[in-house]
Amino acid sequence: MSAGTLDIPAPEQEPTELARFREQWKAEVKQRQAVVSGGRTEPVPSASTTAERAVSPARIDTSTKTATVTDTFSAHRRLSVPAPDAIFAMARAPTVPPHASHGQSYLSPNLAHAVEVYRNAVLHEQRSQLDEALRLYRQAFRLDPNVDRAYFKVEQRAQEHSTARLAGHKKVPSTGLVDGVTRDVQKLDVHQDSKDKSFVTSGLLAQILKTFPENLVFEPEDEKKGRPPINLIPDELLLQILRTLDYTTIERFAAVSRKARVLCLDSAIWRDFVHLAYKPPQIPDDESITDIAELYSSDYRRVYMEHPRLRLDGVYIAVCHYMRMGSSENAWVNISHLVTYNRYLRFFPNGEVLSLLANEEWQPQTVIRILKPTLRMKGFFIGNWSLSGNTVYISNLVEKPSHTTTEPNNYIFQMTLALRSRPIGRWNKLDFIGYDSVNVEDGETLPLPRKNERSFWFSKVRSWARY
Numbered sequence: 001m002s003a004g005t006l007d008i009p010a011p012e013q014e015p016t017e018l019a020r021f022r023e024q025w026k027a028e029v030k031q032r033q034a035v036v037s038g039g040r041t042e043p044v045p046s047a048s049t050t051a052e053r054a055v056s057p058a059r060i061d062t063s064t065k066t067a068t069v070t071d072t073f074s075a076h077r078r079l080s081v082p083a084p085d086a087i088f089a090m091a092r093a094p095t096v097p098p099h100a101s102h103g104q105s106y107l108s109p110n111l112a113h114a115v116e117v118y119r120n121a122v123l124h125e126q127r128s129q130l131d132e133a134l135r136l137y138r139q140a141f142r143l144d145p146n147v148d149r150a151y152f153k154v155e156q157r158a159q160e161h162s163t164a165r166l167a168g169h170k171k172v173p174s175t176g177l178v179d180g181v182t183r184d185v186q187k188l189d190v191h192q193d194s195k196d197k198s199f200v201t202s203g204l205l206a207q208i209l210k211t212f213p214e215n216l217v218f219e220p221e222d223e224k225k226g227r228p229p230i231n232l233i234p235d236e237l238l239l240q241i242l243r244t245l246d247y248t249t250i251e252r253f254a255a256v257s258r259k260a261r262v263l264c265l266d267s268a269i270w271r272d273f274v275h276l277a278y279k280p281p282q283i284p285d286d287e288s289i290t291d292i293a294e295l296y297s298s299d300y301r302r303v304y305m306e307h308p309r310l311r312l313d314g315v316y317i318a319v320c321h322y323m324r325m326g327s328s329e330n331a332w333v334n335i336s337h338l339v340t341y342n343r344y345l346r347f348f349p350n351g352e353v354l355s356l357l358a359n360e361e362w363q364p365q366t367v368i369r370i371l372k373p374t375l376r377m378k379g380f381f382i383g384n385w386s387l388s389g390n391t392v393y394i395s396n397l398v399e400k401p402s403h404t405t406t407e408p409n410n411y412i413f414q415m416t417l418a419l420r421s422r423p424i425g426r427w428n429k430l431d432f433i434g435y436d437s438v439n440v441e442d443g444e445t446l447p448l449p450r451k452n453e454r455s456f457w458f459s460k461v462r463s464w465a466r467y
Contacts, residue, residue: 111150114143118151200267200299209262216259235263243269246466247304270300276467281351281386282309305425308390310347313466315368316430316456318343345394345430345456346371347385349467353394355381355415368461376400381413392417392430411437413448417456428458 107115121136140147201209218230230238242250242264254264278289296302319342326335344356344367354371357379373382383397397413414436420429432455435448 107150107154111144111147114140114147115151115154117143118147122151200297201265201301205265209265212258212262216257216262218257218259238263239266239268242266243272247273265301267300270304273304274300277304277309278307284388308387308419308421309427310385310387310392310419311427311458311460312347312349313464314458314460315364315371316345316347316458317364318430318454318456320452320454322452342367343453343456344371351384351386353383353385353397355383355394355397364459368459383413387419390419391433392419408440410440412440413437414445426458430456 117136118140121133121140124133218228220228250264254261274289292307293300293303321338321340324337324339326337328335340360342358346354356371358367378401380400381397382400383394385394394415398409416434418431418433419427421427422429432450432453435450436445437448438445
């Protein structure tokens with residue numbers, strides 16, 4: 001094949017740079033033919049590389065660039081004869097499919113181009129360049145009407161590919177594992193700091209206690225006066241007095257001074273509270289207090305404050321509202337009624353729970369006095385409860401309407417609640433998770449609507465026992 005077979009424009013019509021490139025290209029073709037005929041395998045620069053060196057983009061216009069690139073590729077297809085070494089290198093070189101970086105190798109060229117335009121439109125939209133984004137969106141949909149689906153499939157495959165690639169790397173420790181390691185470290189610090197002491201602390205409180213002096217005493221409010229008489233009472237006797245108080249009074253006394261804070265951390269005080277509060281159904285039958293205490297570095301005060309428990313010394317009350325449309329003689333007047341009703345839950349240590357649904361005519365002050373297992377009225381239920389972690393399960397809620405009613409109950413009810421503490425240590429909130437009715441005959445369970453239900457909040461009753 002010779003250069004005379006090409007359609008070459010007249011010299012006066014072509015630019016100087018294009019003519020110079022054509023001459024260099026002819027010389028390259030002649031050199032290639034000489035190498036092939038002579039059996040030599042010296043590497044020869046490609047026509048595209050020569051074009052990049054010969055033509056300067058800064059000195060030619062767009063039309064010249066287009067003509068140059070077209071001539072270069074057409075000439076390369078017609079006259080370029082690669083050397084044997086070049087053919088061997090091309091065979092060994094890995095082939096990269098188009099758009100492989102975005103997982104678009106399975107797309108047609110037109111659809112792949114539309115996806116790229118769509119991706120640019122998404123980027124412009126994220127940068128709040130809405131005009132440019134709208135223009136690119138229109139262009140992408142003109143190229144292919146299903147470009148949005150193709151884009152999401154491409155992104156999904158790219159995400160799956162990156163996830164599979166990261167699967168071989170070392171996994172980041174989960175939150176539970178981190179918490180376990182943190183507790184182990186805290187446990188080591190606890191045993192080191194609490195050596196030869198009668199209390200165990202961890203966390204921030206342990207760091208604060210490190211700054212306390214060794215020999216603590218009760219300081220007077222007025223420095224001019226002598227030490228208060230409470231310093232004459234032995235610490236052992238003070239601890240016995242503290243063990244007769246409730247935990248709120250103990251914490252108030254602990255806020256008096258550093259000496260009081262250390263005394264109120266005695267493990268014997270909080271161990272008594274834990275053993276009284278945490279027993280079935282507050283904890284599962286197969287779980288022991290010792291296992292629970294180890295989760296909190298044997299800090300019984302933390303166990304009592306942070307481990308979930310239901311309060312038995314009061315009642316949980318949920319105040320619920322809903323709107324009911326009324327009737328009016330005047331067509332221009334709309335009447336709406338705000339209906340209020342209350343739900344009450346009282347838990348007992350033996351696993352029994354009382355549930356009462358009452359309207360606003362029954363005020364909480366009146367209900368609390370009569371909320372006992374012997375109560376009989378409409379909306380009153382008796383069932384069983386259990387606690388697992390932060391979840392409260394109430395089952396077998398059977399209505400006890402009145403002494404005169406002898407009809408059997410066709411339905412029983414069950415609740416699932418989430419136990420919360422606001423603030424820490426109060427355990428004073430119950431959130432609805434589920435509320436179902438169970439048919440006694442066939443056992444069919446149907447969920448009840450909870451649109452108007454609200455959370456239960458705890459209200460303490462002084463006359464009721466705590467444990």
